[in-house]
Structures are given as C-alpha cells and as structure tokens.
Amino acid sequence: MQKINWYPGHMNKAKNQIEERLSLVDVVIEVLDARVPESSRNPVVAKLTENKPKVIVLNKSDLADPKLTKRWKNHYENETTVVVSLDSKHNSKLPELLKAIKQASAAKIEKLTQKGVVNPIIRAICVGIPNCGKSTILNRLVGKNVAVVGNKPGVTKNQNWLKVNQQIELLDTPGILWPKFEDPKVGMKLAAIGSIKETVFQFDDVALFLLDYLHAFYPKQLDKYLNTIEFDDNLPDLLMSMTQKFGFREDYDRYSYHFIQQVRKLKLGQFTFDFLTEVDHENDN
Ligand SMILES: Nc1nc2c(ncn2[C@@H]2O[C@H](COP(=O)(O)OP(=O)(O)OP(=O)(O)O)[C@@H](O)[C@H]2O)c(=O)[nH]1
Ligand SMILES: [Mg+2]
Structure with missing residues (x-):
C-alpha cells in the first residue's frame, strides 16, 4: 500500500502555537470527521489536550454511517468528554454544541463564580485535521461568516479568537496532521475523505x-x-x-x-x- 504522509512546516508551526495557547484555554473542541473518527484523531493533539475538559465533535455526520456514528459517540463519551455528532453544513445553528461547551466548562464557571467573577468568560479552542469543518462550525456558532471556509485542506492559515456570545470566546486554528501515519490505511482514509492535499497521493x-x-x-x-x-x-x-x-x-x-x-x-x-x-x-x- 502506498505510504502517504503530509506534514508541511506550517502544520508544525500551528501545532506549536496550539501548545503555547493551551494555558489560556478552558475547553478543547476536538473536531473529528464522523466518517473516520479514529483515523482523524490527531494523536499529537489528543496527547497535548488530554488534561483539558473536552468536547468531541463528530462532524459531517450527514456523510457517515449513522449506526457507527452512534457507536463512536458512546465510545468517546466519559467523565471529562462530552460528544456531539453534527452536520454543521446544513444546520444554521448548533445548540447541542453550545450546550456541550457549557457542560464541559461547568466546573470552571462555578470556580470563577465562587471567586466573585460576575460574567465569567469561557475560552475554547477548535482543533482538528484539515477540512474537517472547524471554520464552518465556528461560523455557525458565531451566527455569521467570520471565518473562511473551503472544500480543500489547508484553508485556515492563522489562529483567530472570535466572540461567540457574552460567555464564550473561540479560537479557530489551521487543520493539522502529524509527522507519520503509523498505519498506512490512515493516510488512504484521510486522502479518500479530502483531508490530504491532492498532489500528495x-x-x-x-x-x-x-x-x-x-x-x-x-x-x-x-x-x-x-x-x-x-x-x-x-x-x-x-x-x-x-x-x-x-x-x-x-x-x-x-x-x-x-x-x-x-x-x-x-x-x-x-x-x-x-x-x-x-x-x-x-x-x-
Ligand atoms: N457535508 C458536510 N460538509 C461539511 C460539514 N462541515 C463542513 N463541511 C464542508 O467541509 C468543507 C471544509 O470546511 P472548513 O470549515 O473550511 O474546514 P476546516 O476544518 O476549517 O479546514 P482547514 O481550515 O483547511 O483546516 C467545506 O466545504 C464545508 O462546507 C458537515 O457537517 N457536513
Ligand atoms: Mg478552517
């Protein structure tokens, strides 16, 4: 099987920036592609963010096998991880995601409220592989098209903080992969769904x-x-x-x-x- 790898310098830079900014972040929104939940899980990002409250989004669920999406949702859910499956392309609002962000940040909000902070602000970061729909999700949450979206990998180039509402601020990040796919099938799957630059395979x-x-x-x-x-x-x-x-x-x-x-x-x-x-x-x- 052909070995596909795509890890240009800008992805490494984006990974470092995510790492640097994590201390400012209360909740990590890890966006996976519902067609390849495990293969689209960046092991480097999963490790970096393992101690943060997390929302896992199984995005593009309109394209995936619904029975398996349910199984994957159950599989990822645990005490510190809330999982939602979404079709963010065809839904203009994502109330279940807002609810999940609030649920994941409940402990933090309570802590700040106890300290006397009147309107605590929650900062969330949106991470995931290229083309999995991070910017689309962000636009839906904000309610207008503030982030550039495109059907090819590598659309978002910079990290931008955006205000979702009075309570939540969100950081959009460029899609990143990791240096080597241990299992060559992972490269094939990510190429098949459109998360790898077409000149690479x-x-x-x-x-x-x-x-x-x-x-x-x-x-x-x-x-x-x-x-x-x-x-x-x-x-x-x-x-x-x-x-x-x-x-x-x-x-x-x-x-x-x-x-x-x-x-x-x-x-x-x-x-x-x-x-x-x-x-x-x-x-x-
Ligand atoms: N069918 C379907 N398409 C989606 C969904 N979410 C996003 N898309 C499409 O997927 C493509 C990529 O979306 P983006 O939001 O630009 O993806 P991204 O993760 O920000 O991509 P990068 O910035 O390149 O990392 C666009 O054509 C979107 O319309 C979804 O839930 N279902
Ligand atoms: Mg983007």
Missing part, C-alpha cells in the same frame, strides 16, 4: 483502497453502483472496467478521481471507514 491507489473497503464492508451498496459490471476479486481490473463503462475510455487516473468524488458526494451511500471491531461491522451490513 495517487488517485488510483485511493480509488482501489475504497473499492477494496466497500467490497469488504458495504458490498450491497457497491453492487448497486456497479449495476451490470461483473468482476472476480481482481480490483485493478474492476477499476478499469468501471473506467470504460462510465465513459472515461482508458483514462484510469481521471476516472479514479471521479470515483473518489462520487464516494465523497454520497453517490454510493453513507459510509464510515473506521469501526470499533470487525464484529460490529459485520452485524451492521
């Missing part, structure tokens, strides 16, 4: 990875999409047949890109590419 590798995954775990949805295309277990041959059948002649690479887009746009269904156990997944599909 081969489209046919990622398309084959997706075919392999869908064939193993979502066979009904794949069969429906393939319609009359028959195949044995040779996936490169299948990808070539698809290229021809769908009108891309011999242009394997261009069709591979198209197929990745089709999966991202839900043309085959809502999929989650991380699961808790093999058994979980088998029971589901």
Whole structure:
C-alpha cells in the first residue's frame, strides 16, 4: 500500500502555537470527521489536550454511517468528554454544541463564580485535521461568516479568537496532521475523505483502497453502483472496467478521481471507514 504522509512546516508551526495557547484555554473542541473518527484523531493533539475538559465533535455526520456514528459517540463519551455528532453544513445553528461547551466548562464557571467573577468568560479552542469543518462550525456558532471556509485542506492559515456570545470566546486554528501515519490505511482514509492535499497521493491507489473497503464492508451498496459490471476479486481490473463503462475510455487516473468524488458526494451511500471491531461491522451490513 502506498505510504502517504503530509506534514508541511506550517502544520508544525500551528501545532506549536496550539501548545503555547493551551494555558489560556478552558475547553478543547476536538473536531473529528464522523466518517473516520479514529483515523482523524490527531494523536499529537489528543496527547497535548488530554488534561483539558473536552468536547468531541463528530462532524459531517450527514456523510457517515449513522449506526457507527452512534457507536463512536458512546465510545468517546466519559467523565471529562462530552460528544456531539453534527452536520454543521446544513444546520444554521448548533445548540447541542453550545450546550456541550457549557457542560464541559461547568466546573470552571462555578470556580470563577465562587471567586466573585460576575460574567465569567469561557475560552475554547477548535482543533482538528484539515477540512474537517472547524471554520464552518465556528461560523455557525458565531451566527455569521467570520471565518473562511473551503472544500480543500489547508484553508485556515492563522489562529483567530472570535466572540461567540457574552460567555464564550473561540479560537479557530489551521487543520493539522502529524509527522507519520503509523498505519498506512490512515493516510488512504484521510486522502479518500479530502483531508490530504491532492498532489500528495495517487488517485488510483485511493480509488482501489475504497473499492477494496466497500467490497469488504458495504458490498450491497457497491453492487448497486456497479449495476451490470461483473468482476472476480481482481480490483485493478474492476477499476478499469468501471473506467470504460462510465465513459472515461482508458483514462484510469481521471476516472479514479471521479470515483473518489462520487464516494465523497454520497453517490454510493453513507459510509464510515473506521469501526470499533470487525464484529460490529459485520452485524451492521
Ligand atoms: N457535508 C458536510 N460538509 C461539511 C460539514 N462541515 C463542513 N463541511 C464542508 O467541509 C468543507 C471544509 O470546511 P472548513 O470549515 O473550511 O474546514 P476546516 O476544518 O476549517 O479546514 P482547514 O481550515 O483547511 O483546516 C467545506 O466545504 C464545508 O462546507 C458537515 O457537517 N457536513
Ligand atoms: Mg478552517
């Protein structure tokens, strides 16, 4: 399997800035992509923020397999972590996230109130991998488009404090990855969902990875999409047949890109590419 890594200098800089600012922060909002909850969890950021009250957002839940999103939500919830699943693109307000931020900061608010602070302000930081929807979430919380959003990784370049309301201030940060994906599948998954710069990977590798995954775990949805295309277990041959059948002649690479887009746009269904156990997944599909 092709090894994908993408860790340019600006990500390391952003990681250092997050680290420096953590002492000012009361709550960490860790934004994960609901299609790949564990693979989109930055181990470096998770470690840096392990002692902070936390809200985990399973964002883009409209694109993920709903049953697995529920499982992941239960999996991450604990005494210091509140978990919400969101579709922040299609919802203009995110009341459940505001509630979660308040819940996660309740102890801090109580402490400040006891000290006599009249209107305590909670500072939260929004962290996550590129393109997982951090700036979109922030705009929804603020109620207007203050942060730049774009459907490619690496849109936010700087860290900006924004006022959500009288009680909450929020820091938007650039999406960051980590120096090396120990499991090469993680790189494939992050490329498949659009969190890795497109010049860093081969489209046919990622398309084959997706075919392999869908064939193993979502066979009904794949069969429906393939319609009359028959195949044995040779996936490169299948990808070539698809290229021809769908009108891309011999242009394997261009069709591979198209197929990745089709999966991202839900043309085959809502999929989650991380699961808790093999058994979980088998029971589901
Ligand atoms: N379907 C869907 N799309 C979303 C959701 N949240 C954000 N998006 C889209 O995802 C893309 C990336 O959103 P951004 O908010 O720019 O992501 P970001 O995490 O700030 O990205 P960087 O600044 O590059 O790290 C945009 O096209 C958004 O419209 C969601 O819940 N569902
Ligand atoms: Mg952003």
